Amino acid sequence: MPKPNKTDLIPAASIEKKIMLLRGQKIMLDSDLAALYGVETKALNRAVKRNRERFPDDFMLQLEPQELTNLMFQFGTSSYGHGGRRKPAYAFTEQGVAMLSSVLHSPRAVSVNIEIMRAFVRIRQWLTSNVELAHKLAELEKKYDVQFKAVFDAIRELMRPPEPTRKRIGFKAD
Secondary structure, three states: OOOOOOOHHOOOHHHHOOOOOOOOOOEEEEEHHHHHHHOOOHHHHHHHHHHHHHHHOOOOEEOOHHHHHHHHHHHHHOOOEEHHHHHEEEEEEEHHHHHHHHOOEEEEEEEHHHHHHHHHHHHHHHHHHHHHHHHHOOOOOOHHHHHHHHHHHHHHHOOOOOOOOOOOOOOOOO
């Protein structure tokens, strides 16, 4: 039986779920990265601060208080300053995540970083293929007349990402 790889412990889907869109950029939060790397958030941030010249503004951004509040409500984390985060969170772009491997010196950091880079690439490929599909559909729509409008509308509907389903809280009274 083959020996499990360190990255086998981290499913690709769980990494992709941690990639968010903030200020028009795909980012990962310092706390999520620290959990993946197996270090404390303050240790990750300390390593980044010691190597600040490696993280220009387009590699790392500090969250505004309102952005942090929105994320806490969205993900159900504890409130700012009351048992939760005491300092503003950092968000790392794809380039910032790549740079983290140069400041975190552990075999786990290297292998996790490789998986994170692969997740960013998969997301980029998915977005690119979706855009290409939309262009091809628009070209076909121009070629054919109104009789296929319903077909094109149905295909567009299928291409739209599903809206998140929310589980209702409470109970239903008859």
